[in-house]
Amino acid sequence: MAITNYLVSVTTNSSGAFTGYTPMPVSGRLEHIRYIPDASTPLDTGAGITVTGETSTIPIVAKTSIGTTAFTLAPRQATHNVSDGSAALYAAAGSGVLDKIAFAGERLKVVVASGGNTKSGVFEILVSDR
Secondary structure: OOEEEEEEEEEOOOOOOEEEEOOOOEEEEEEEEEEEEOOOOOOOOOOEEEEEEOOOOOEEEEEOOOOOOOEEEOOOEEOEOOOOOOEOEOOOOOOEOEEOOEEEEEOEEEEEEOOOOOOEEEEEEEEEOO
16 A cells, blocks of 8 residues: 655735635545744644635535644544444444545645635645555
8 A cells, every 4th residue: 555645834914814725736535734833933723724625625624722732633524324424423323434535646735714814734635646
């Protein structure tokens, strides 16, 4: 299994906003997203982030009040039954079955809101080929 590491460097504008993309299209399954704050100018505590597929707009992460410390998320999406499209469950009244989110040749879009004036960090996005 090959894993590719995509880095999206963030520096917010004077309004605390930022929009950026993976440097190249992503193909594979999302393993995790890690936020690494800048040591002296991390995003503000109340910052919110949204990560989606650029063209598909597939939702990946929507997180508010991220804090000023590093964190890692492993987003997953719901799966569905083949026969009727209903949510797949582990048991009749159980928890939903989740799986990695797959992408084929599109960049991932990272949006920051309320991040503070000229605050920075890096989003590390790991994608596997299976």
